[in-house]
Amino acid sequence: MQWSDQAIIIGTRKHGETSLIVELMTRAHGRHLGLVRGGRSRRVQPLLQPGNRVEATWRARLDEHLGTYALEPVSLHAATLMQSGCALAGIQLLGSHLRLLPERDPHGALYEAACIVADHLTEPSLAGPLMVRFELRLLDELGFGLNLSRCAGSGATDDLAYVSPKSGQAVNRETGAPWAAKLLPLPAFLTARQGRHCAPSDLEDAFRLTGFFLDRDIWAARGIAPPESRESFLRAALRAMREPA
Incomplete structure (x- = not known):
């Protein structure tokens, strides 16, 4: 063979x-x-x-x-990645995420996404949002994809501001207002068709969103803990994003 x-x-x-x-x-x-x-x-x-x-x-x-x-x-890239705390935690996190896949099971789209993330791990303003998008793709590939394209209640495609923790579907601001405290915030950069600035608070909300579904549907279901590198990566990315240019 x-x-x-x-x-x-x-x-x-x-x-x-x-x-x-x-x-x-x-x-x-x-x-x-x-x-x-x-x-x-x-x-x-x-x-x-x-x-x-x-x-x-x-x-x-x-x-x-x-x-x-x-x-x-x-x-x-390894020598360059080792010089950055954010990048080092990021490549460790990528490995942990990819180990959730069955061995020898082809996932071409995730391979391409992993390469894109790895290429930008030394750029925290890009690495954080790219990692969140990778986690969304991972959820989708494992059969737990979120529907962030339209509101679960009204069908509207504009002003999507929340995600239902029960269904994993987006909810627009007006429809979700009465239940906002029970819904997960949906950062605008995750639904933008083109590049959109990601503030540190948006990145925190995005990691909270993907982390909720990763934990509920994958980590907890398999009896495993979230990788420590995930928190390390988020802290390092946020710290770098908040530093003066």
């Missing part, structure tokens, strides 16, 4: 004295593990850092085997 694919490295763990098991998110083969022989050597280790983009060739005798990887560098 053999295939080649584009991939982003999301994690590694030691195997034996000299090798590493490398965890990739690939374009066409989903989240996939493989062995890199000699991966703990000083020469190879810089390539095998989370956030790096590679061209991967996987080989195994049978499809169900772990198999081995031959990896060629495409874009090496």
Whole structure:
């Protein structure tokens, strides 16, 4: 068995004295593990850092085997990511999110989204909103997508200001006013068709929104805790966004 694919490295763990098991998110083969022989050597280790983009060739005798990887560098971002607390927490968070996917289950759209987020993790004003959009896409891919396109009560598509915690559907300001205290705020940048400024308070509301549904439908349902890197990433992004230009 053999295939080649584009991939982003999301994690590694030691195997034996000299090798590493490398965890990739690939374009066409989903989240996939493989062995890199000699991966703990000083020469190879810089390539095998989370956030790096590679061209991967996987080989195994049978499809169900772990198999081995031959990896060629495409874009090496890891060194830059390690210089930023926001970026480092962000790449850790991406890995945690992608591990919610079944292994070897293709999710091409999430691969593309993960690459976009990784490319902007050193830009907090972009990284925060992009991560929230990634979480919305993740919810959708796992079967718990939110409907933010129109009001659940009136069908209106304008002035959407809330999300129902029960249905995951948007509610416009007028319709939701009597129940505002029980609804989740919907930041305007999540429904804008074109780029829209995201204030720190909007980012906090957006993370509260996606976090509610991630916890209810995925983390709690699987008996796992939210990743610590999520709170670390949000704090770092907010701190950077609030700093004077």
